[in-house]
Amino acid sequence: MNSASLLHPAAGARPALAVAAPPSCCAGLLQTVLHGWRDRFPLHSSPFYVMSTRSGATPRELLAVCERLQRNGSLQPIRAQWGPHLRRARWRLGFAGAAARAPGLLAALAALPGCLRIEHGSADAPIWAELEALDEAGLRRQLAALPEPPTHQLLWQETPGAASDGPHADLALAALVERGLPLCAGPYERAAQQLGRSERQLLSTLRAWQRDGELAAMTLAPTATRSSGFGMLALWQSFTPSLEACATLRAQPGLQRLLISEAPPAWPWRFGLVLEAAEALASQQLGSLLMQAGITAAPELRMALRIERPRDAALLFAV
Known part of the structure; x- marks a missing residue:
């Protein structure tokens, strides 16, 4: 093989990696x-x-x-980063009373493939978590692994999804690229062999998902570092802020969650927010933020948080 063929491989041919250099x-x-x-x-x-x-x-x-x-x-392995048009949902969960004191709850939450965030405080305080799943059935399968069910549950975000079924219609491929492909000269060829299809078919499917916004990209990324932070949570049962107040809150640095709901039975709060800040300053910053938004109503629940992020992306097809 001459040097020209190495630099410009023939169509359909995989360039040799054993190039002496x-x-x-x-x-x-x-x-x-x-x-x-x-x-x-x-x-x-x-x-x-x-x-x-x-x-x-x-x-x-x-x-x-x-x-x-x-x-x-x-x-990390070569794996999929799902796009904004993949149909999925995110829930906020609360564990209060005996549920919050269940042995091993924090570790069990962190082990759930869809758990992206855990917020906890003192020993007797409620524990909060955010979970992503493809649908409610996927959420239930994850919750079944916990020592206690949540006492509070809110469907917080829902992505309608693309017109096509995309990854939902090819669960085997979606699960494989989410877990990660082998690090080798031909990762897509190896994946196609595992699934009993051609590499051309597999690549064509992934490109179609990418065109539809269901697959953002395939990634080869450094291992994520797990960091924790501190913050404050405040929840109101009957108070709902004005649109202007919400706009002011969203513009504030450190505000991570703005929770507005119709107070369904499983989530008795109409309004809530989560602020991330240095531990010593979190309470003061929450008061300042509410003052800037013109909110004088006192929250029914207010607690200091330690915020953990078990993973940088939910594993949606692993359950």
């Missing part, structure tokens, strides 16, 4: 691998060849660096 795994290449494809890993039969044309490294060098980073836990 001087090592160039410098800091710049490491940074490119760690940050260059977190939201645009190529949907191509030879993704490392495509990436090599953008990075200046050879396909073999890129794959070797990725393998080393993945072995030491710094790099």
Whole structure:
């Protein structure tokens, strides 16, 4: 094989990764691998060849660096990042009284594939969580793994989804790309073999999901660091702010959640908010924020929070 065929592989042929080239795994290449494809890993039969044309490294060098980073836990698998038009929903859950004191509740919540956020305070305070699922049946399957059911539940956000069924109609492929593809020269070919279909069919399906906004991208991203924060939660049972007050609140830095509902039976509060701030300043900042919005009604429930984020994206097809 001559050098021209290596740089410009024939149509349908996967470029060889065994290209002899001087090592160039410098800091710049490491940074490119760690940050260059977190939201645009190529949907191509030879993704490392495509990436090599953008990075200046050879396909073999890129794959070797990725393998080393993945072995030491710094790099996630190649996996799907779902798009804004994928049909799904997010719920806020509350656990009060005996439910909040159930042994192992925090660990069980963090282990749920759809759990994105946990908020808790003192030993006797309620525990709050946010879960994503494809539908209510997916939510129920996750809740069945908890030691106690939630005492409060609110359907907080709902994404209608694209006109096509997309990933919902191909659960095997959706679950596979969500779990992660093998790190190899031909990850899509390997995935197609697992599913008993052609690589061309698989790539065509993923590209269609991307066109419809159900798949944002395939990613090759660094392992997320888990951080915690502090904040305040306030909930009102009968008070509802004006549109102007809501607009003022949304413009404030640190405001993370604005919860407005019709107070369904499982969620007895019409209005609520969550502010994230330094532990020593959270209470003061909440008072200042309410003053700026012209809200004088006292909340029925107000509590300091420790905020945990078990994962950066929900696993929607794993349940």
